[in-house]
Amino acid sequence: MAWGACIAALLLLLLLAAAGGGNGGVHCLEEGSMSRSRRALQGRHYLRSRAVGGATVLELRHHSFSSAPSKSKEEEADALLSSDAARVASLQWRIENYRVIGSSDAAAAAVAASKAQVPVTSGAKLRTLNYVATVGLGGGEATVIVDTASELTWVQCKPCESCHDQQEPLFDPTSSPSYAAVPCNSSSCDALQVATGMSGPAACGSADQPACSYTLSYRDGSYSRGVLARDKLSLAGQAVDGFVFGCGTSNQGAPFGGTSGLMGLGRSQLSLVSQTMDQFGGVFSYCLPLKESDSSGSLVLGDDLSVYRNSTPIVYASMVSDPLQGPFYFLNLTGITVGSQEVDSSGFSAGKVIIDSGTVITSLVPSIYNAVKAEFLSQFAEYPQAPAFSILDTCFNMTGLREVQVPSLKLVFDGGVEVEVDSSGVLYFVSSDSSQVCLAMAALKSEYETSIIGNYQQKNMRVIFDTSGSQVGFAQETCGYI
Structure with a gap:
């Protein structure tokens, strides 16, 4: 089916909907479109940025680096979903760890803090479907993964x-006149310890180099270790002097x-959001x-x-106020x-959710997921079912x-507040021939x-x-570099 015909079908559906007929959307399966392999980053990957009025705009792209580009679509999907499951498990562990560390039970907090030097994870865990932006740092450029949970x-x-x-070339501190290591006896080092559960000498260097150290340990065995430092950060030409980073x-x-x-775009004292409060007002x-x-x-x-x-107009939902979040x-x-x-589910009575840029697939507590699954199967009954794939257990043969x-x-x-998911975010195509769509x-x-x-589900x-303002807004938008 040509895309023109698909668009015509979609217009017909919209006309029927306007006349009171049905809900939903048309998803067109262009021949060969599902067989496209993910492109690896090749050469230096520059992303654009610019200042527009009172805002700073950075271009975002998918980061599809893969060390094994010859893998089949099914193998890539399996690796992606396995990594995603690991991230979800890590986030659950972190949430519980923050609750324990922030509790009044000092003994329990000490045990939790000792489990890892830094209980943190990120979208960097994912081999594909990350989003990257390029920033200036100390006179050079760095392409970094954007993560709201770090x-x-x-x-x-x-x-x-x-x-x-x-x-890109490695960042060289000796080439930047504005670079400086953060000492142990600084408020930034203290903030790092509070945010990550580190304490004492673990966060500091040796006696002859008393710089504040950090260790980010990811649950798949990946890690980043080094020193906390300050340098000039450039965002579309707007400078952030003394930006603290690892x-x-x-x-x-x-x-x-x-x-x-x-x-790191999370809610913490050392995140980019907090450090640029004067420039951007805590909004991104x-x-x-x-x-x-x-x-x-x-x-x-x-x-x-x-x-x-x-x-569509922006609708805002209030953030949950939780000192242990x-x-x-x-x-x-x-x-x-x-x-x-x-969908009817008792799980909505305690339905706190995280909005995350680094997790791929939406994960729901069993009571809510099972109710959504049952309703989806009912409305999708005309299509034959297919075997489950990895973490996805509601699949069809198309x-x-x-x-x-x-x-x-x-x-x-x-x-x-209602937020409609784009039709492209409802189904995940596992196989190139559409024999397994979940x-x-x-x-x-x-x-x-x-x-x-x-x-x-945020595309x-x-x-x-x-x-x-302690709120998150949503609006439909055809994404493009603006």
Whole structure:
């Protein structure tokens, strides 16, 4: 089916909907489109940025670095979903760890803090479907993974004892006149210890080099170690003097791919959001591009709404106020609608969720997921089912189909705020021949875990994080570099 015919079918569907007929969307299966392999980053990968009015705009792109480009689509999907499951498990561990560390039980807090030097994870764990932006640092440039669940920005630095391969030259502290190591007796070093659970000598260097050390340990065995430092950060030409970041001299893990490191956009004192409060007021937003396209999205720093290209009004949901939330962005999920049917689940009574840029697939507590699954199976009954794949257990065989009518999917937050998921974020195509197409959601292991809204369900959407106003905004937007 040609794309023109697909568009015609979509227009017909919209006309029927306007006349009162049905819900959902048409998903067109272009011949050969699902067989495109992910492109690896090759050569130096520069992303654009610019200042627009009162905002700073950075171009976002998918980071698809893979050490094994010859893998089949199914093998790549399995690796991606396995990594995603590991990230979700790590986030659950971190949430619980923050609760224990912040509790009044000092003994329990000490045990939790001793489990790892730094209980942190990031979107850098994922081999694919990361989003990257380029920033200036100390006169050079660094392409970093954008992650809303990390506290600290870090890059690989010379002299590197052990480093993963990256596309750009390593950051060289000796070439930057504005570089300075952060000493142990500084408020930034204290903030690092509080945020990560480190304490005492572990956060400091040797007696002859008393710089504040950091260790980020990821649950897949990847890590970044080095010293806390300050240097000039450049965002679309706007300088942030004395920006605190991790200068990593020992970094390992294939999941980091060809990037220079990680941009921490979480809620903590050392995150980029907190450190640029004077410039951008604690507000940032992103629009994540579709994986299948070559288009780029945008990361906007600042509260100038005029630069957005949203096609629907922005709706805001209040963040959950939780002193033990760590760097995460929590909202209350009060409902989900599939097609025109509201899903009924007792899990919505305690439906706190994380909005995360680094997790791919949305993971829900079992009571909510099972209710969504049952309703989706009911509305998708005309399509034959296929075996489960990895963490995805609601799959269908769509071999030979030219188009599929996909039920709409809406997330409902506190105050009746409805957010419709783009049709491209409802189904995950495992196989190139469409013989295994799955609902792009997964179940958590326990009702006591915390649901996570992943980036697959945030595509083609402007998501606004207003830390000053303690709210998250949503609007539909066809993502492009603005």
